[in-house]
Amino acid sequence: MRELICICCPRGCRLTVDDELNVTGNFCPRGIAYGKSEVTNPTRVVTSTVRINGSDLAMCPVKTSEPIKKGNIFKCMEEINKIQIEAPVHIGDVIIHNVCGEEGIDVIATRNMEKI
Amino acid sequence: MREVDLAIIGGGSAGLSAAVSAYDAGIRSIVILEKGPFLGGILNQCIHNGFGLTEFKEELTGPEFAARFIAQAKERNIEYHLNSVVSSLTKDKVLSYMNPEEGAVEIKAKAIVMAAGCYERSAGAIAIPGDRPAGILTAGQAQKFLNEQGYMVGKRVFILGSGDIGLIMARRMTLEGAKVLGVAELCAWSNGLNRNMVQCLYDYDIPLYLSHTVSKCEGKGRLERVTISEVDERKQPIPGTEKVFDCDTLVLSIGLLPNNDLLNNLGIPQGRSRGSEVNERLETSIPGIFSAGNVLHVHDLVDNVVEEARVAGKAAAEYILGTAEKTDNDIKVIPGNMIGYVVPGYVSSKGEGKATLKFRVREPSKNVYIVYTLNGKEIKKVFKPVIIPSEMEIQSLPKSLFNGESGTLTVSLVKKEEVK
Numbered sequence: 001m002r003e004l005i006c007i008c009c010p011r012g013c014r015l016t017v018d019d020e021l022n023v024t025g026n027f028c029p030r031g032i033a034y035g036k037s038e039v040t041n042p043t044r045v046v047t048s049t050v051r052i053n054g055s056d057l058a059m060c061p062v063k064t065s066e067p068i069k070k071g072n073i074f075k076c077m078e079e080i081n082k083i084q085i086e087a088p089v090h091i092g093d094v095i096i097h098n099v100c101g102e103e104g105i106d107v108i109a110t111r112n113m114e115k116i
Numbered sequence: 117m118r119e120v121d122l123a124i125i126g127g128g129s130a131g132l133s134a135a136v137s138a139y140d141a142g143i144r145s146i147v148i149l150e151k152g153p154f155l156g157g158i159l160n161q162c163i164h165n166g167f168g169l170t171e172f173k174e175e176l177t178g179p180e181f182a183a184r185f186i187a188q189a190k191e192r193n194i195e196y197h198l199n200s201v202v203s204s205l206t207k208d209k210v211l212s213y214m215n216p217e218e219g220a221v222e223i224k225a226k227a228i229v230m231a232a233g234c235y236e237r238s239a240g241a242i243a244i245p246g247d248r249p250a251g252i253l254t255a256g257q258a259q260k261f262l263n264e265q266g267y268m269v270g271k272r273v274f275i276l277g278s279g280d281i282g283l284i285m286a287r288r289m290t291l292e293g294a295k296v297l298g299v300a301e302l303c304a305w306s307n308g309l310n311r312n313m314v315q316c317l318y319d320y321d322i323p324l325y326l327s328h329t330v331s332k333c334e335g336k337g338r339l340e341r342v343t344i345s346e347v348d349e350r351k352q353p354i355p356g357t358e359k360v361f362d363c364d365t366l367v368l369s370i371g372l373l374p375n376n377d378l379l380n381n382l383g384i385p386q387g388r389s390r391g392s393e394v395n396e397r398l399e400t401s402i403p404g405i406f407s408a409g410n411v412l413h414v415h416d417l418v419d420n421v422v423e424e425a426r427v428a429g430k431a432a433a434e435y436i437l438g439t440a441e442k443t444d445n446d447i448k449v450i451p452g453n454m455i456g457y458v459v460p461g462y463v464s465s466k467g468e469g470k471a472t473l474k475f476r477v478r479e480p481s482k483n484v485y486i487v488y489t490l491n492g493k494e495i496k497k498v499f500k501p502v503i504i505p506s507e508m509e510i511q512s513l514p515k516s517l518f519n520g521e522s523g524t525l526t527v528s529l530v531k532k533e534e535v536k
Contacts, residue, residue, distance in 0.1 A: 007311040061163035111179035
């Protein structure tokens with residue numbers, strides 16, 4: 001049994017999801033889908049920064065190209081914090097391949113940073 | 117003195133969007149003046165995702181969203197100056213700005229779009245009792261230090277205010293290894309979006325103390341301790357409810373204010389949003405001076421900022437080209453019961469189409485009607501199962517409802533049981 005707040009809309013329904021994945025407390029069907037996925041396989045996009053050399057700022061923002069498993073968030077941060085990159089970088093450049101061993105999910109740059 | 121058609125104050129999301137829209141409406145002589153070292157404004161330090169769901173139908177980070185508008189401005193070869201602070205503006209639309217390359221410059225514009233964004237309320241604004249050590253800073257400052265300079269502002273952090281930037285920073289600092297001890301919110305409800313409450317606080321078990329405020333800061337040199345207290349209905353700390361947290365950093369997320377001094381100094385009337393009062397074309401009381409984005413009223417979504425700025429850019433272009441439709445501004449729009457502010461402050465009774473109104477409620481409400489009355493007579497009501505202050509309402513009223521009548525349009529919130 002889990003209690004959740006639905007984030008599909010501002011109403012913020014308080015959902016209860018039981019062990020058989022029955023969702024209650026939802027106002028609309030979107031709450032059922034949200035409740036089930038939050039309990040079975042919660043995922044999040046992780047956004048952070050990596051140190052960059054040779055550009056006008058010290059840090060380059062990055063994100064995971066897809067949501068990763070919630071349980072992998074801190075592991076993902078550890079991998080990100082080990083990296084240093086060189087300017088220039090462009091939006092979408094892959095910084096880490098298959099982060100946390102999640103096949104097909106990369107950490108990518110989210111800002112164009114020129115070499116100076 | 118150099119003359120241009122359109123000068124835009126601010127090169128963030130609102131300024132870029134206004135510039136692109138004015139260009140596409142036929143204006144070529146445009147100058148964007150940006151005080152920071154990059155185009156894109158505050159989006160550049162907002163590295164989290166969730167931007168662009170309306171504008172681009174995808175979930176982007178702040179820098180990615182900014183990059184798309186920067187690219188649109190650059191494709192059109194729109195002139196911009198960085199590190200350029202606008203120091204004065206006259207009613208005749210003469211602007212003074214300065215930057216390291218050009219020195220002090222004066223230009224005269226046919227039209228101005230004010231797009232200077234907003235600034236954060238700081239510690240001084242709320243007079244927190246106690247010491248004044250290092251380690252007390254606003255959420256936006258903490259965000260800039262961490263996300264652009266790679267500098268962590270603290271190890272044990274307490275946050276005052278549940279605004280979205282505070283929630284975002286609670287998560288961000290947790291991910292970077294800080295211990296975020298809690299968030300205190302003066303109101304009895306959270307002032308952040310639901311998704312930020314869930315994904316930034318609940319995901320990391322960070323406690324939220326509603327109806328609480330910081331009642332004392334202590335520390336010699338560096339912050340060492342904050343005390344929070346529960347507040348009564350008058351928002352005064354209740355003795356005996358103190359909780360003490362040993363921490364080295366207090367992050368403030370206590371509200372944003374339009375950065376509108378340049379227009380205020382011209383005597384342009386202010387609305388309740390603390391931005392300038394504008395009409396449907398986002399034009400102020402001085403013809404040819406327009407305002408859009410967070411300098412007009414603080415938005416929660418950048419998608420709404422760029423849409424609003426598009427209206428201002430197009431209206432400025434029409435003003436310059438002399439093709440602007442006459443606006444009577446003969447209906448004054450005012451916030452009524454439970455409504456914080458409404459933008460625009462004036463609409464015209466005449467004309468086709470719809471009047472778009474943007475407003476915020478004062479506190480969370482359930483099962484209410486938004487009621488529009490023109491000169492005391494109800495012309496429309498809209499049922500809302502839930503309405504909260506942290507999400508701006510945008511509603512359109514068909515002008516046919518005005519029936520050509522001038523006067524005062526009031527937007528109010530009425531409980532369902534009080535409506536006939």
